[in-house]
Amino acid sequence: MTTTITQSSPRTATRPRLAVLIGSVRADRFGPVPAAWFAQQAREHAALEVEVVDLADYDLSVSLSAGDDVAALGARLAEADAFAVVTPEYNHSFPAGLKSAIDHFHQEWRAKPVAFVSYGGMAGGLRAVEQLRQVFAELHAVTVRDTLSFHNFxxxxxxxxxxxxxxxxxxxxxxxxxxxxxxxSLREARDKRPYLN
Structure with a gap:
């Protein structure tokens, strides 16, 4: 499956930037389909600048060593004011590639909101989401209560x-x-008083 990435418009002072992350890097993944749909919904919502970030485009070492791809992905995450993580459920959890991408960074996630769009079998990826909530809490990110989940995707x-x-x-x-x-709200708070931790 080929993923087509639409570049976002230049950053403005008024609209926060949303990064829609495709969390699976498998060759036969379904993630680009719901990611593209959700990104379009976000563009039509018109309150956010939208950028799709495909983790398959980056070679991230499991040793968490630095490199050009780490720097490039880090820069894109740092520019974001919010995230929507599109994740499948693999064996009652989320993909290893997504965990590696999360673990490479710290400040990039802090005091920013994270929403989830999940897909899977009977559970619709919700077990992956519940685990991701714990991971992002450790990074001082704020997860949005509501979730979009597609059962038997x-x-x-x-x-x-x-x-x-x-x-x-x-x-x-x-x-x-x-x-x-x-x-x-969190961007205004970060601008007034940088998050300490």
Whole structure:
């Protein structure tokens, strides 16, 4: 599957920047489909600048050593004011590549909101999300309460990459409303008083 990344517009002073992270790096992954859909929903929401960040584009060492790809990904994460992590559930957890990407960075996540779009079988990726909440709490990020989850994902999107259940668009708007509130509030707080830790 080929992933097409649409570049975001230049940063403005008014709209926070959202990074939509594709969390799976497997060759046969489904992640680019819900990621592209959610990114489009976020663009139509119009409160955030949107950028899709595909972790498959970066070679991150499991030893957490520094390198050009680490620096490049770190710069993109540092520019973001909010994150939407698109994750599958692999063996009741989230992908190893996603954990490696998270662990490479610290300041880039701090005092920023994180939302989740998950997919999987019967559980819809929710077990992966619950574990990710604990990981991001350790990094002083704030996870948004609501989650978008696609159960038995192989039948939830049509050939055009759109959810077959129209209620998904309504749920995405609600999640984006919450994420925007946190992104604006935390950016204002960081500007007034840098987060210490």
């Amino acid at each position: 192989w039948g939830t999107f049509d050939d055009d990459g759109q959810p077959v259940d129209g209620a998904a668009n309504t749920a995405a708007k609600q999640l984006l409303d919450q994420l925007t509130w946190w992104a604006v």
